[in-house]
Amino acid sequence: MSSADEETPFDAYRERVDRPLARLFRTYGRERLGWFSIGMVANFFARAASLLPPLLLGIAIDSLFLGEQSFSIPLVPDAWLPATTTAQFWFVILVIAGSFLATALFTWIYGVTANLFAHGVMHTVRVDCFEKMQALDMAFFDDKQTGEVMAVLNNDTQNLERFLDDALMNSMRLLVMTGGIAAVLFHLNRQLAVVTLLAVPAMGLFTWWFMRAVEPRYVSQRSAVGNLNTRLENSIAGIDLTKATASERFEIGRVRDASKRLFDDTMAVLKLSYLYRPGMELLAGLAFVSTFLVGGLWLTTGTAPGPLTGDLSVGDFVVFLFMTQRIVDPLAEVSNIVDQYENAKASSERVFGLMDISTGIEDPDDPTDIEPIEGHVTFEDVSFAYDSELIDGDDERVLHDISFEASPGEMVALVGPTGAGKSTALKLAMRLYDVESGSVCVDGTDVRDVRVPDLRSAIGYVGQETFLFDGTIADNIRYGSFEASDEAVREAAKAAQAHEFITELPDGYETRVGERGVKLSGGQRQRIAIARVVLADPPILILDEATSAVDTETELAIQESIERLAADRTTLAIAHRLSTIKSADEILVLEDGDIVERGDHDELLDLDGRYAALWSVQAGAVDFERRAEALAED
Incomplete structure (x- = not known):
């Protein structure tokens, strides 16, 4: 299977999200409904005011310049209008100037309120996504790509902001301009209006086809963004290993492949966009050409062409040309609106896909208060598998019915080969995972009955x-x-x-x-x-090879500090160097998830089993190092 066909970690969750953009408004838009409403009303008045200049120009041509009609403005009583030609001329000038001023003012109001709405939603979505990520179980991070989460927190929230700001503004502009222009044109000349607006249904059908064709491509593109983010983050985080192994060309190849996938998916979207946008502009242009052709013939011949009837004034024709030109831009802008809509839909699916991921590690409905915590830790017949569906298969279990206890002031150490289940056992004590069977208790209370912050703050x-x-x-x-x-x-x-x-x-x-x-x-x-x-x-210490990265001299110093620190508290320790847990009250030897030996250091040596063999190897290595150091000093 190619990388382009692989399912991303969020795909399963994304596919279950229903009507994501409606949910976005329902969840995050209601508390900002005031800003949104003000912005939409301001946008409506800005667009409506922008339609006045061409309408008044046509009226002025027919009534003031050509004298073919009386001075009259639709929806305005004649009693409110000036009586003389000079006054009417200045009235038109003032109204046109006022319409430009109103357009600028209401556009500014919209810009401020729309950005407060859009950026407020983006901020809240980003914080909520991060809060959700913090609440997710460790099991989520075991097999989910960090780059996918970063793509949600950054790219997807920005896509939503652009949609809520630009796309909504342009959508309102399109509705007002199309509806307003259609109303004005039908008021002036219904027959020519039909010719002008004939392209609108064709544009609607073209847009419907584009949205159906481009949506799966946007989904694939968003997945490719997350894949590239993951690859870049992993490559940067592992730069030490890359350089140490001279694997730069290998990493460059992996990033190149991820980037090429994003390039291919992006071009798949753009190919449709490059077809759609010119197509919309062509249809809008045809509307203008048709209007100019029919209206021009009407005026030059003095008779209505074809099946059309009646008269057409010069002023009305000018208004038609201006209005048709005005409708070209918002109709051509449909392509950008659809782009932003599809992008926002894919992003909101990923956002709510993350939000809908269930968490297993949660506080109980009625938590038990165990503060102050003394630190008595008990494992009772604990079994665990990272894939809970496989717990019935013994081969998949990481731990098999292990039991032990540690009291305040005691140290219990876990030793054994890699993969024996030592670190997993300690993670169960912190409830980073929940046991499949058995129980982990602190002071006699199951950790699943305690508030998670109370438990972890005690460790x-x-x-x-x-x-x-x-x-x-x-x-x-x-x-x-x-x-x-x-x-x-x-x-x-x-x-x-x-x-x-x-x-x-x-x-x-x-x-x-x-x-x-x-x-x-x-x-x-x-x-x-x-x-x-x-x-x-804390009353409980968990040390997972806490001195693994220090030299022998530093280890001895730290070990003294750890022994002082552990003197009056419960300590669970994992050690690669057995010398660091030699004084532990009990040592558990784990192998393949089972406790195969237990006892203190001397007792385990007397058993002459796995621990004794491991101790013999390490003691011999230490003795060899000491003799080598002595020879070097001589």
């Missing part, structure tokens, strides 16, 4: 991959404890053995770490992450 987590936000070192230590004082930040850094290297930096705690903390080493980032947990002072 301090340090993972093997440390993430830092672009900001200062102090900001990153303070993250999650935003009101902490500068002194508290420094004390936490000292406890994590980070204070010394921080003070040696040019700006100390105000040093900016760069995106993802790229300006710091792996060990420095990890110590900042530990300092963050120290500052939060």
Whole structure:
């Protein structure tokens, strides 16, 4: 299957969205209905005022310049009009000038109110989408592309803003201009009006065909945008690996393929647009030519051509030409309106597709209050599979009926090969996922019965991959404890053995770490992450290979800090280096999701099983390193 045919992560959700643009107005337009209404009314008056000059010009030609008719204006009583020719002339001048002024004024009012409406909706949609993204389960991010989410937050919200602003303005302009011009033309000469407006039904049929043909192409184009965003983000985030493996040409090829897909999908849309827009302009032009031809023959021959009857004045003919020219632009603008409509429809489907994604990790309707949390953690017959539909198949389970407990002041360590289920077990404790069977309890209460923020605020987590936000070192230590004082930040850094290297930096705690903390080493980032947990002072610690990115000397210093920190709280730890969990109260050896050995360090060595074998390998490696260092010193 080609990349162009692959279903994007949001397609399944998008397809279930019903009448997305109507839902957009229903959800986000109601609270801004005042601005929207003012804008539409102002737009109506602006367009209506723009029709007065050609109408008054035609009246002036017939009544004032040629003297063929009496001075009369439709819908205006004759008693309100001046009686003399001079007064009538100045009256026409003032009304025409006033119509231009009114057009400018009401256009300005519309511009302000329409933008307040459109940008307000865009702002709220973007924030709501981000809020929804924050509420989604970790399972969503396991297989969804970040670029797709970025496309919704940026490109799709901007498409909606353009539709709510430009497309609605042009739609109102089209309705008022077409309706108003048709009314004026039928009032002046119904027969010639039919000739002029004959192209309108053809334009409607042409537009209906275009909308049906272009909609699936817009959907494919929006998918290609998300695919390219994902590819670019992944390539930039992995630039270290790319350069280290000399894979620049490979990444360029992948971005080229994603960009080519977007190019092809965009050209598929533009090919139809390039057919539609000239076609609309041609039909509008034919309306003008037909009007000029029939009206011109009518005046030059003095008789109505063909089946037409009656008379046509010079002034009415001038009005027809002006009005026909005025109708060309809004009719030709239908192409842009349809473009923006289809684009906004595809984007709103993606927006509400994201909004409609169900979340499994939610607060219970009647949460149990367990504060203050002491930190007693219990796993009881816990089984888990990342795909819940496969839980009946044992081969798909990540964890199999595991049970253990950890009390305040105790450390329980999980060791085992990669893929054994160690990190998954700790994520279940934080309720990043929910167990399939069994239970995870804190202080005797199932974590599913507790408010998620209450649970997670009681847990301090340090993972093997440390993430830092672009900001200062102090900001990153303070993250999650935003009101902490500068002194508290420094004390936490000292406890994590980070204070010394921080003070040696040019700006100390105000040093900016760069995106993802790229300006710091792996060990420095990890110590900042530990300092963050120290500052939060949670009753439960989860350490997922928390010293994996530091050297042996730093590891010993951090280990001392962790032991002091863990002295009076519950600690669940995963360690690659067994020396860091040697003093744990209980060590669980996991293999393929099962606990195959348990006990403290000495007990496991006495078993002479998997743990003892792993310890023997690592102890031998450490001894070799020490002898090598001693020889180097000699």
